[in-house]
Amino acid sequence: MGNEASRNSQVDGKHFLWVDKITKSFSGLTALLDVSFGIERGHIRALIGPNGAGKTTLLNVISGILSPDSGHIYYRGKDLTRLRPHQIAAEGLSRTFQLVRLFKANNAKVLDNLMIGAHLKLKPSLVKSLFLRGALHRQDRVMRETAYEKLRFVGLEPAAGDALPSNLPFGNQRLLEIARALMSEPEMLLLDEPASGLNDAEVEDFKKLLLAVKAKGMTILLVEHNMKLVMEVADEIVVLNFGRKLADGNCDEISCNRKVIEAYLGSDYMNMAGGNHSG
Amino acid sequence: MKKNLRWLIVLLFIALFPATLGRISPYYNTVLILVGIYVILAVSLDLLIGFAGQISVGHAAFFALGAYTSGILTAKHGLSPSIALLAGLFVSGFVAWGIGRAVLRLKGYYLAMATLGLNAVVVKLITGFASVTGGASGLLNIPPFQIFGLTLQDHTHYYYFVWGIAILVILACLGLAQSPFGSALIAIHSDEEAASTLGIDCPKYKLHVFVISSMLAGVAGSLFAHFMGFIAPDDFDIFTSILVLVMLFLGGVGTIYGAALGAAFLKLLPEVTYRFQNYELFFHGIILVLVLIFMPRGLLGILTDAKNRLLGSGHLLNPPPSGKELQPS
Numbered sequence A: 001m002g003n004e005a006s007r008n009s010q011v012d013g014k015h016f017l018w019v020d021k022i023t024k025s026f027s028g029l030t031a032l033l034d035v036s037f038g039i040e041r042g043h044i045r046a047l048i049g050p051n052g053a054g055k056t057t058l059l060n061v062i063s064g065i066l067s068p069d070s071g072h073i074y075y076r077g078k079d080l081t082r083l084r085p086h087q088i089a090a091e092g093l094s095r096t097f098q099l100v101r102l103f104k105a106n107n108a109k110v111l112d113n114l115m116i117g118a119h120l121k122l123k124p125s126l127v128k129s130l131f132l133r134g135a136l137h138r139q140d141r142v143m144r145e146t147a148y149e150k151l152r153f154v155g156l157e158p159a160a161g162d163a164l165p166s167n168l169p170f171g172n173q174r175l176l177e178i179a180r181a182l183m184s185e186p187e188m189l190l191l192d193e194p195a196s197g198l199n200d201a202e203v204e205d206f207k208k209l210l211l212a213v214k215a216k217g218m219t220i221l222l223v224e225h226n227m228k229l230v231m232e233v234a235d236e237i238v239v240l241n242f243g244r245k246l247a248d249g250n251c252d253e254i255s256c257n258r259k260v261i262e263a264y265l266g267s268d269y270m271n272m273a274g275g276n277h278s279g
Numbered sequence B: 001m002k003k004n005l006r007w008l009i010v011l012l013f014i015a016l017f018p019a020t021l022g023r024i025s026p027y028y029n030t031v032l033i034l035v036g037i038y039v040i041l042a043v044s045l046d047l048l049i050g051f052a053g054q055i056s057v058g059h060a061a062f063f064a065l066g067a068y069t070s071g072i073l074t075a076k077h078g079l080s081p082s083i084a085l086l087a088g089l090f091v092s093g094f095v096a097w098g099i100g101r102a103v104l105r106l107k108g109y110y111l112a113m114a115t116l117g118l119n120a121v122v123v124k125l126i127t128g129f130a131s132v133t134g135g136a137s138g139l140l141n142i143p144p145f146q147i148f149g150l151t152l153q154d155h156t157h158y159y160y161f162v163w164g165i166a167i168l169v170i171l172a173c174l175g176l177a178q179s180p181f182g183s184a185l186i187a188i189h190s191d192e193e194a195a196s197t198l199g200i201d202c203p204k205y206k207l208h209v210f211v212i213s214s215m216l217a218g219v220a221g222s223l224f225a226h227f228m229g230f231i232a233p234d235d236f237d238i239f240t241s242i243l244v245l246v247m248l249f250l251g252g253v254g255t256i257y258g259a260a261l262g263a264a265f266l267k268l269l270p271e272v273t274y275r276f277q278n279y280e281l282f283f284h285g286i287i288l289v290l291v292l293i294f295m296p297r298g299l300l301g302i303l304t305d306a307k308n309r310l311l312g313s314g315h316l317l318n319p320p321p322s323g324k325e326l327q328p329s
Helices: A002-012 A055-062 A085-090 A110-117 A126-131 A133-154 A158-162 A170-182 A200-215 A227-233 A251-256 A258-265 A267-278 B002-016 B027-051 B059-075 B081-103 B110-128 B155-178 B180-190 B192-197 B202-228 B238-251 B257-294 B298-311
Strands: A015-026 A029-040 A044-048 A070-075 A093-095 A188-192 A219-223 A236-241 A244-249
Touching (some): A015 A055, A015 A219, A029 A070, A029 A219, A029 A236, A044 A055, A085 B192, A110 A133, A110 A158, A110 B180, A126 B155, A126 B202, A133 A200, A170 A200, A200 A227, A236 A258, A244 A258, A251 A258, B002 B155, B027 B059, B027 B180, B027 B202, B027 B238, B027 B257, B059 B081, B059 B110, B059 B238, B081 B110, B081 B202, B155 B180, B155 B202, B180 B202, B192 B202, B238 B257, B238 B298, B257 B298
Parallel strands (some): A029 A244, A044 A219, A044 A236, A188 A219
Antiparallel strands (some): A015 A070
C-alpha cells in the first residue's frame, strides 16, 4: 500500500508521464528491465543510450504499439498500459518514427498526410462521411487552414502541401512527420531520433523548432543520439543501457556521471562537456 | 467545371443510349444492364482494395448472397423485390461483418485467405441446399423488379433503374474516398502502425469498409437476380471474383472511375471478340495481357496520359503535382 501511495504521489504530483517499472522481453531477450522515470509537464526529457539500449522499445511501449510484460505507463494519472495505440493517441500523445513513416499510397500528398494527422479532430466515421457530409466538409476546411499553419510552424513552405512526400528532401520529410503529429494538437510528443540524418544547419533549425514546441506548453520525450542537441534542449536526461536505467538527472549530472561516461559517452566527451560548461 | 462537363457527357450518353444505339439493337440494352451491375461490383471492390488496401478475392460470395437472398425471398416466399433487395444488402453486410470481425484485427493478407474460402463455401452451400436454392441446376422464376407498383419488365426501364443505382454507388464511393474517411483508409493502406498512432482505429475502419463494400456487392447480386430471372451457382464462383479483380486492375486501381471503366471494357470486350468465333478466348486473353503489360496504371492511366499529351501539359507518366523539389523556407 505504501508503494501505491508513493507512486500516486509521483503521478498526481509533478509528473505528466510516469513510466513505472516497465519490463519487456522478446523471446528471452530482455529489452527493458524495471525502467522507471517521470516527465514533468512542459519539459523536454531526453532518452539516450547506445544502440540496442531499448529506447525505441520504450517509445513503442508508451505509444501502445508494444505491450509491456510488466509495469505501467501513467499519463496525467491515468493508466495507459492496456490501451491500444489509437486510444493512447486520443489521450493526447503523438509520436514520430525513427525511420520517417509518411503515407504514400494512392499518391497521397503532403497535405493529405497532414489531414490524416487531423483524424482525431475530424473523427470521420462511416455514417458521418455518408450522411453528414456538409458538417464534415466544413470541419475539413478549417483543418486545411490548420494544416498550412503547421507547415509554416515547422518551417515548410505552404506550397509544399501539393507535393508528394517522397519529393521532399529528407530533412523536410522529418519536419512533415512532426507537423503531422502536431495536427491533433497533442499535449505530449514522443520523438524517435528526429535529428538523425539532418545536417548541422538543419539540426540548428530543428533545435529552434523543439524549443518553439516547448514554448507552446507541450511536453516532449526525445530519443536522440545527437548529444550536442540533447545537451542544449533537454531539461532532464534519462540514460538506458542494455535495457536498464543507468542514470537519471539534469544535463550537468549526466555529463559528469562516471557510469554514463564509461558506458556511452566515452572519455572524449567529458573534456568537451567540461569545455562547454566553463565557456 | 471541366469535371462537371465530363460527367454531363457520360450521363447524357448513358441516358440517351436506349433511345439511340439501344433502339437500333435492343440487345445492347441488356449488355449495358450487365455492365451497370459489374460497375457496382468493381467500384465497391475498389473502395476495399484500392483505398483501404485490403485484398478480397471473394467478392462474388457477397454478389451471390445478395442474389440468392433476393431470389429466394421473391421466387419462393413472394416478397416484394425492393424488400428482398434490402434483405440481400443486410445478409451480405452481416456475413462480411462476421468474417471481418474475426479476420481484420490481424495485419496482412488474412482477408484474402478468408474471402477465398468464403467464396468456395458459399458456392458449395448453394449447391448443397438444393431444396432452398435450387442447387446446381439453379433458382428459377425470380420475378422482375417492382418499385412503387411499377414492374420493370421492359429492359429499357430496368436499364435506367440499374444505371441510376450504379451512378449513386459511384457517387457514394467517390464521396467516401475523397472524404477524411477515405484519407483514413489510405493511411491504413500505407502503414497501419503509423495510422494507429495518429488515432485511427484500424480494425474498425477496415471492418466498416469491408461491410459497405460487401453490401454494395449484395445490391449488385439482387439486381442481377431480378434481371436474369434465373441464377445458378456458376454465376458466382471464384472466376467471377477474379473477373471483378481483373476489371479493377485493368481500369486502374484506387480511382473509382478506373474500376467503372474496367468493368465496362471487360464486359463489352466479348461483344467485339465474338467475331473471331473459335479464336474468341484467344483474342480476349491477348488483349487483357497486352493491357496489363503496357498499361500498368490501367485504362484510366492511359486516358489521363493521352489527355495530357493532347493538351500539352507535358507530364506523361505519373505527373508529380509540383515538379521542383521544395526547399525549407
